[in-house]
Amino acid sequence: MRGWVRALALIAVLAAPSAGAETPWVWDLPAWVPRPRVPADNPMTVEKVALGRQLFYDKQLSLNGKGACASCHIQAKAFTDGRKVGVGVTGEKHVRNSMGLANVAYVPVLTWANPLLHSLEQQALVPMFGENPVELGLAGQEEALFARLKADPRYPALFQAAFPAEGGTISLRSITQALAAFERSIVSFSSPYDRYRYGNEPNAISAAAKRGEALFFSERLECFHCHGGITFSNAVTHERLAFVEAGFHQTGLYNLDGKGAYPANNPGAIEVTGEAQDMGRFRTPSLRNVAVTAPYMHDGSIATLDAAIDHYAAGGRAKSAQTDQLIVGFKLNKSERADLIAFLRSLTDQRLLTTPAYGPPK
Ligand code: HEC
Ligand code: HEC
Known part of the structure; x- marks a missing residue:
């Protein structure tokens, strides 16, 4: 019986295009801390977190190479930026203060004043493509962004490892899913x-x-x-x-x-x-x-x-x-x-x- 189950599992693994290459992400949480909820269509994997981290720090994710997520979300400041309000890559000021990202996986309503924004995957589109204000300034730049990432020797392999089932496609979906996975990995319960x-x-x-x-x-x-x-x-x-x-x-x-x-x-x-x-x-x-x-x-x-x-x-x-x-x-x-x-x-x-x-x- 056991051999049967194993054989079936093996067939399932071989049949799946992802071939079981991804490693599930495990948070290093103290016992008293519950795990965050994760969207069913973006399970946490080590490979996605690694890709998301690369993207989070990459200034190629901006119109003019002048900024990344990390420009306004600085680790040493608990992922805030020390400014009164965020300043985008063209110098435009946000009306609001950059928010910390520690434990953002536990936040059900994102940003200061939007009760309807629930998903980190969706939120990432705002700094990338928002025009009011311009943050990373990527509106209308999608194809140029994909081309830059494809031409970068690091990315094709990282996308392949993180999204094997999709053949490592570089798309807004894979980029925002990876960014969200990295953000969900950022926890703070060791004060x-x-x-x-x-x-x-x-x-x-x-x-x-x-x-x-x-x-x-x-x-x-x-x-x-x-x-x-x-x-x-x-x-x-x-x-x-x-x-x-x-x-x-x-x-x-x-x-x-x-x-x-x-x-x-x-x-x-x-x-x-x-x-x-x-x-x-x-x-x-x-x-x-x-x-x-x-x-x-x-x-x-x-x-x-x-x-x-x-x-x-x-x-x-x-x-x-x-x-x-x-x-x-x-x-x-x-x-x-x-x-x-x-x-x-x-x-x-x-x-x-x-x-x-x-x-x-x-
Ligand atoms: C009624 C709910 C409520 C109570 C009670 C409350 N806060 Fe707040 N706190 C908030 C909200 C909402 C904000 C953000 C307000 C804004 O920016 O408009 C905030 C912001 C803050 C901030 C700024 C944090 C940041 O990252 O900008 C600090 C510090 C703070 N509160 C400390 C306290 C302390 C200390 C007390 C008790 C004396 C307290 N709060 C009581 C709801 C509350
Ligand atoms: C120009 C500075 C700037 C850049 C660049 C930037 N952010 Fe932010 N971030 C902000 C500001 C300002 C807010 C608050 C927005 C609001 O309330 O409308 C914020 C809020 C957030 C939040 C909400 C956190 C919470 O607790 O609700 C997340 C998540 C976030 N940013 C992720 C990102 C990611 C991912 C990127 C890169 C794709 C990025 N940010 C790029 C300034 C920036």
Whole structure:
């Protein structure tokens, strides 16, 4: 019987055009971390991640050779870029701040203000082909891009290894699937806070950070309601969650008309949904690695963690009736403020920032 099964399996393998050449990707996750959900039509493989990494760092993915995904998503800054807003290869400014990519596989709604964008494969098309603003500037350049990659001695073999069933085709589908696979490989659960909370290392963080943790998770500050869970964001999904959480909130950053209006060129989820209640609502960002992702907020309008705390302490720097009920305002004395910042700093994961696996390929 067993021999039969094996023989059938062998026939199946020989018959499949992919010939079983791909190696399934296995995340190196701590036991307490659930695995992310992966789209059925783009399973994770070692070969796809390797190709995606090559593409992510390759300036050939731009109109003029001046930028790559990695220009605005820098590993040492937890895949943000340190600028107020992203700047594309033609110098055009984005209206929004470049987002970190750590644990993006766990994010069910992508970008700051688009509740309808769910797939990393689709998202990759925006920086490549978007014209408002121009990021990589590839609109109308598809064929030229494919030709460049075909002519590059590295790529045909990489595409063949990653997409054997499709004969290694270089297409928008294979490019975006590989980019998405690389992005899904980028995880961050090895901060000192994780070692303290889950790793039986009671001294991995300072006494100040422990006091800051208590403040963060208190009903006095309310931070954890929106920045809770494994990614410190209530926009999260994974294989152990029955329901996707997609947190969008108006946190009182603008009140241009006394009724909570945000700037017309950057109004939040309302731009996509057209619903009045979505004015000023942006997706809750993860606070993992927040100490290295300044400046903050969807438009980079808050320069430091200290200033972010000022904003929340005031109950929103420009609060209005639209501001979320959980933005309550509070008073912190000097040492409590230092404690809260020490806690936020304990969420920085040096492995994420330095592991060669997420850096430029050699
Ligand atoms: C010019 C700078 C720039 C470039 C180049 C760029 N990005 Fe981004 N990225 C941004 C900005 C700005 C945002 C926020 C966009 C928004 O909210 O509309 C973002 C958001 C994202 C997100 C959403 C993350 C989340 O948590 O929702 C992903 C994923 C992403 N970028 C991947 C990529 C990939 C892949 C590439 C290359 C194909 C790329 N980016 C190129 C600036 C850039
Ligand atoms: C009602 C939900 C909510 C609560 C409560 C909340 N936040 Fe936020 N937080 C958000 C959202 C949404 C954003 C993005 C807002 C924007 O850019 O318009 C954000 C942004 C941030 C940022 C900037 C992160 C980045 O990458 O730009 C920091 C830091 C932050 N919050 C810390 C805190 C702290 C500390 C508390 C508690 C004092 C707190 N938050 C309470 C929802 C919340």
